Amino acid sequence: MTAAYVALEGGHVIEGRGRAPGTARGELVFTTAYTGYEESLTDPSYEEQVLTFSYPLIGNYGVREERFEDDRVHPRAVLSRELTDDVADWLESEGVPAMDHLDTREVVTDIRDEGAMKCGIAVGEDVTEEDALAELEACKEMSEHTEIGAQVSVDDVEVHGADNDGATVALVDCGAKGSIVSSLLERDAEVHVLPYDAGVEDVEAVDPDILFVSNGPGDPVNFEETIELVEESVGEVPIAGICLGQQIVAEALGGSTEKMTFGHRGVNQPVLDLESDRVVMTTQNHGYAVAEPGEHLEVTQVNVNDDTPEGLDGIEHDILTRQYHPEANPGPEDTLDFFDDVLAMAGHHSQRAVPADD
Ligand SMILES: NC(=O)CC[C@H](N)C(=O)O
Numbered sequence: 001m002t003a004a005y006v007a008l009e010g011g012h013v014i015e016g017r018g019r020a021p022g023t024a025r026g027e028l029v030f031t032t033a034y035t036g037y038e039e040s041l042t043d044p045s046y047e048e049q050v051l052t053f054s055y056p057l058i059g060n061y062g063v064r065e066e067r068f069e070d071d072r073v074h075p076r077a078v079l080s081r082e083l084t085d086d087v088a089d090w091l092e093s094e095g096v097p098a099m100d101h102l103d104t105r106e107v108v109t110d111i112r113d114e115g116a117m118k119c120g121i122a123v124g125e126d127v128t129e130e131d132a133l134a135e136l137e138a139c140k141e142m143s144e145h146t147e148i149g150a151q152v153s154v155d156d157v158e159v160h161g162a163d164n165d166g167a168t169v170a171l172v173d174c175g176a177k178g179s180i181v182s183s184l185l186e187r188d189a190e191v192h193v194l195p196y197d198a199g200v201e202d203v204e205a206v207d208p209d210i211l212f213v214s215n216g217p218g219d220p221v222n223f224e225e226t227i228e229l230v231e232e233s234v235g236e237v238p239i240a241g242i243c244l245g246q247q248i249v250a251e252a253l254g255g256s257t258e259k260m261t262f263g264h265r266g267v268n269q270p271v272l273d274l275e276s277d278r279v280v281m282t283t284q285n286h287g288y289a290v291a292e293p294g295e296h297l298e299v300t301q302v303n304v305n306d307d308t309p310e311g312l313d314g315i316e317h318d319i320l321t322r323q324y325h326p327e328a329n330p331g332p333e334d335t336l337d338f339f340d341d342v343l344a345m346a347g348h349h350s351q352r353a354v355p356a357d358d
Pocket of ligand 1: 045214215216217218219220242243244245285286287288289
């Protein structure tokens with residue numbers, strides 16, 4: 001058996017079974033999702049984090065590329081009660097350390113009590129507890145990853161669905177899940193994926209019907225360029241956002257965000273829509289939340305468990321954001337109509353909707 005250690009903030013070291021070798025460090029978080037391990041492991045929002053699966057068996061329906069949200073694994077390391085060989089081999093081929101035979105109830109209880117925390121991992125034939133502790137020592141706080149946008153964004157503009165007849169969307173890629181792009185393409189949109197640090201001139205070059213800010217990893221205040229872009233675009237073009245996108249929109253409109261104790265990560269987070277009084281089940285993966293929405297935004301949806309803002313609507317301008325992942329994947333699919341609502345905002349701004357010769 002390959003040795004495997006995870007050192008938690010405070011110095012507590014837990015031993016497990018090595019499943020993919022290497023050393024790593026990151027913010028230790030957990031997801032309660034019982035399906036969707038392929039989607040979670042390829043979700044760019046997990047960049048710089050170590051992901052613990054609380055569900056005890058991970059990998060029981062194999063590993064298929066069609067399910068991937070990006071072309072690589074994003075968590076720095078993976079902890080589980082039991083990983084199948086399929087998943088362990090995949091993680092090894094990606095160079096991502098993994099360990100199992102852990103009591104993940106103990107890990108999750110620690111995170112719930114102490115909050116998301118720094119950790120160090122060491123997996124391999126000759127590793128020791130000290131190797132895991134050295135990784136812990138070198139681990140940064142999530143908010144110190146100030147360049148995290150550059151780690152996950154496209155470098156150059158990418159266009160998808162150029163032949164589509166629907167709305168033109170400028171999607172600012174702060175670490176976008178692939179299924180946000182496919183949800184827009186399925187609705188006939190032409191999607192221009194822009195780097196996270198795109199400026200107003202880059203958006204003007206696309207002349208979009210919608211400016212859409214994606215999900216992404218880390219602390220939203222580190223996305224200064226994206227916040228500035230949204231600030232300058234309010235009132236010029238309808239704006240949409242998912243997860244980090246909602247947080248960036250709130251920051252841009254004079255609101256604020258805060259770090260949660262251990263966040264929301266799973267596929268059964270209940271969300272109440274305040275207008276319809278209807279509850280939907282949602283996929284979530286976030287460790288920050290909107291604290292103050294900003295003066296031009298109204299909170300329209302809240303998390304049933306802790307009342308945190310889950311949906312924001314613009315009061316004077318066309319703005320629509322969600323803290324959860326409406327694109328689902330792995331599901332549930334209660335909230336896919338968000339994309340229809342976003343695309344319905346296309347053409348709301350007359351200066352863009354009315355052709356010059358009208
Ligand atoms: N999925 C996301 O976009 C995550 C947003 C942000 N990084 C957070 O942890 O809250």
